[in-house]
Amino acid sequence: MRFTKDHEWVQLDGNIATVGVTAYAADQLGDVVFVELPEIGKAVKAGENLAVVESVKAASDIYAPISGEVVEVNAALPDTPETVNEAPEQRGWFAKIKLDNPSEVDGLMDRAAYETYLRSL
Amino acid sequence: MSSELKKTPLHGHHAAMGARMTAFAGYEMPIQFPDGVLSEHRWTRAQAGVFDVSHMGPSFLTLANPSGDPDQDHRRLAALIEPLVSADVASLAPGRVRYAVLLNEAGGMVDDLMIARLPDAAPQRGLYVVVNGATKDGDFAMMAAAAGDAGRLRRSDDDALIAVQGPEAAAVVEAALPGAADLGFMTCGLRTFQDETLVVSRSGYTGEDGFEILAPKAVASRFYHVLIQDRRVKPIGLGARDSLRLEAGLPLYGHDADETVSPVEAGLAFAISKRRLKAGEVRGGARLTEELEGGLDRIRIGLRILEGAPAREGAVIADNTGRPVGRVTSGGFSPTLSYPIAMGFAPPALSQPGLRLNVIVRGKAQAAEVTSMPFVPHRYVRKP
Numbered sequence: 001m002r003f004t005k006d007h008e009w010v011q012l013d014g015n016i017a018t019v020g021v022t023a024y025a026a027d028q029l030g031d032v033v034f035v036e037l038p039e040i041g042k043a044v045k046a047g048e049n050l051a052v053v054e055s056v057k058a059a060s061d062i063y064a065p066i067s068g069e070v071v072e073v074n075a076a077l078p079d080t081p082e083t084v085n086e087a088p089e090q091r092g093w094f095a096k097i098k099l100d101n102p103s104e105v106d107g108l109m110d111r112a113a114y115e116t117y118l119r120s121l
Numbered sequence: 122m123s124s125e126l127k128k129t130p131l132h133g134h135h136a137a138m139g140a141r142m143t144a145f146a147g148y149e150m151p152i153q154f155p156d157g158v159l160s161e162h163r164w165t166r167a168q169a170g171v172f173d174v175s176h177m178g179p180s181f182l183t184l185a186n187p188s189g190d191p192d193q194d195h196r197r198l199a200a201l202i203e204p205l206v207s208a209d210v211a212s213l214a215p216g217r218v219r220y221a222v223l224l225n226e227a228g229g230m231v232d233d234l235m236i237a238r239l240p241d242a243a244p245q246r247g248l249y250v251v252v253n254g255a256t257k258d259g260d261f262a263m264m265a266a267a268a269g270d271a272g273r274l275r276r277s278d279d280d281a282l283i284a285v286q287g288p289e290a291a292a293v294v295e296a297a298l299p300g301a302a303d304l305g306f307m308t309c310g311l312r313t314f315q316d317e318t319l320v321v322s323r324s325g326y327t328g329e330d331g332f333e334i335l336a337p338k339a340v341a342s343r344f345y346h347v348l349i350q351d352r353r354v355k356p357i358g359l360g361a362r363d364s365l366r367l368e369a370g371l372p373l374y375g376h377d378a379d380e381t382v383s384p385v386e387a388g389l390a391f392a393i394s395k396r397r398l399k400a401g402e403v404r405g406g407a408r409l410t411e412e413l414e415g416g417l418d419r420i421r422i423g424l425r426i427l428e429g430a431p432a433r434e435g436a437v438i439a440d441n442t443g444r445p446v447g448r449v450t451s452g453g454f455s456p457t458l459s460y461p462i463a464m465g466f467a468p469p470a471l472s473q474p475g476l477r478l479n480v481i482v483r484g485k486a487q488a489a490e491v492t493s494m495p496f497v498p499h500r501y502v503r504k505p
Contacts, residue, residue, distance in 0.1 A: 030360070031159040033454040034430050034461070036483075052483065054431050056158040056454050057360050 001089070002108035005117065008065040009089060012105050017066055017097045019050065024118055026088035030055040032081045037073040038095055044070060046104065051094050053084060062094060066104045072096040129175035130281045130341040134349070138356055145359055146254030148176040153358040161361035162456040165327060166497075169287035170357035171348050178257030179277040179320075179335050183247035185270060191215070191241040198248055201268045206236070207384055207403060209394035210248070213238040218307040218322050222384040222392050223252070223260055228405020229380040230387065231263065232256045233372070237309045237322060249309065249320055251282070251333070253374050281341030286331030286365070289353040291502065294321070294332045297347045301332065305504025315340050323502070326362065328369030328495055330502045367462060368455050370423060370494025376434055377421060377450040377464050385412035386466070388421040388494075419447060419466040423494040424480065426452075429487035431461035432480035438465050439479045439486060446471055449480060457497045463489070 002010045007025035011018040026032070034054040044050055044064035051062040073095045077083060084092040099105070109117060126149040135142065140151035151173065154161060164170055182202060187194045199210035208221035218237040225231050237249040252260040257276075265274045285294050295302040298312040301321050309322035317340045325331035336344045348354055363373070372378050378387045383405070385393070390413060397403050398410060426432055436449040452463030463480065471478065474493045479486040 030153060031157050033159075036430055052430065054454065056162070056364050056456065057152075059430070059433060 002065075002105050002110060003114035003117075004063070004065045004108055006063050006065075008063060010065050010105055010108060012099075012102065015099045015102050016071065017068070017099055017105065018093050019065060019095050019097055020093040021053075021062060021084065021088050022114070023088050026085050026092070029053060029060055029084070030057065032084040035077045035081045035084065035094070037077060038070045040070055040073060042070045044068065044097065053081070064097065065108060066097060066099055067101065068097040068099040070095050071098045127176075129173055130279070130338050131173045131175065131283075131345050134342065134345055135173065135356070138349075140356070140358060143359065146176045148254065150176055151356070151358040153360045154356050156355065158358070158360040158364065159456050161355065161357045162364050164355045165287045165329065165357055165361060165365055166457060167288070168353045168355070169285055169289040169293045169331075169351075170327075170361070171345070171354050172284040172286065172357050172362055173281065173345075174284050174333070174362075175281045176254035177282050178252040178254060178260065179280065179282050180250050180252070180261060180264075181245070181247055181275045181277065182250055182264065182268060183245060183273050183275070185273055187246070191246060194246060195238060198272065201272045202236070202248065202250070202264065203397065203402065204404065205263055205267050206234070207393040207409075208236060209397055210236055210238075215239070215241045216308050216310055218309050218324055220307075220392050222389060223263065224384075224404040225380055226404055228383045228408035230374070230378045230382050230384060231380060232260050233374050233378065233389070233392075234260070235322070235324065239320070240310055243311055244318075249322075249335075255375055277335060279338045281336045281338070281345065282333065283336060283341075283345060283348065284325055284327075284331060284333045285348060285354070286325045286327040286329045286357075288330065288500065290329065290331040293348065293351045293353055294334070296351065297344070298334075304332075306330070306501040308504070314344050319344070326369070326371055327365035328371070328497060328499045329365075330500055363451075364453055364456060367451060367453060367464070368457055368495065368497040369499060370464070370496060372421065372464070373451055383409060383412060385409055385417060386419055386421065417469050420469050420472050421450070421464055422447075422467050422472045423492040423496060424449070424452070424463045424465060424478065424489040425492045425496075426461035426463060426480060427488040427490055429485065430482045432463045432482050432487070432489070436463070436465075437481040438467055438489075439481060440471060441477055441479065443479070443486065446478070455496060462492070462496050464494070467491075
């Protein structure tokens, strides 16, 4: 699993990356009550908006950690947004993205680097 | 967090309970505790929540030269503050609390506030006035100027203002302050805790039964500790305070009302004294009278969002042809109802409950329905 400074995670399987938010991000967001997912087929660039999550109080953008095409979304999430808090790095995934360039993932942090980064915040 | 932020007398408790803090009205305040906003909200509706609202502006207005006759002194005090506010203060009986609006010359809202006439038996009789935190400096300057040499305004900034809200609030407060539960909704009294005098009013900002208690700095921390030790109680942050007041249909000054908004537009006409308005004694009275007689361009409405994301402050409200007709002034997810709700302004012709409108969220039109407020029924405890 690889991580961004915006607290998204990426799990690579071949050239398909599953994307979600980290446990740290889920805790910071608070209770998630609404999730807006991208449309399948949407082309996203790293750093662009991928999804929106809303807590009771506020809306937060979730950014695409890598560039590619959305090939699948977690269809269960809009009906059970609390999954983002319960299992952010497993069942709470947002989308699967077919990578334009699989080596883009190499530029992201590994878990040790991400944890070091979290301690610096 | 910036060191310029002020801290309330209860700040240490919040830190010890693991609160997440935020800057609010110049204070470092708890936005949520470890249980989170949803859980805090539901606990308050089911049991009792305790809120630190010491950022607000409690104050006392007294006469410089009281005569000693309670009714005569009250009338003189009322005459000092009435030129600034919408309410009839003179008719307040001892121990009664009244909601009022502080007005500018154009009939716009400078703030909203609570005005109480302390019981005649109080050692220091007078008015107890509580204004909003973000606006308190300006409000107090207005009040002090209006009172002039005849009145004395004493701010209570260093004390703690604590709200206890929820169906168990009366039992919790009665246990800490015997006799407090004798008060009915919108009445106030003085109670003693460890030789200090607390001002207790049965009022709040959640729609639940509850109390707002001014505790002097000397006992604030100990009094809060007694409340929080009660198993029926949890500490509640500003996040849940906002979702609770939204469900209760209560406006938040600075969002649902400002200097351009009149109390009639804000749906607060009940706070205007019809007697004083008719007598020409209310600031901006010409505008308020015209609006009450039907000359109203916009009014605060409640919306149930029927599909999609919560509509937040600033979202455009459109009619069913897509024409913009107003804006959302506060909105969010209702934990009690499990769907998003919002308040905003729209023309009176579009304010009828049941009417379908749209809210525009991130460029998308979502169906919404005009709903009467409160969204969640009030459960105030009135006494004869």
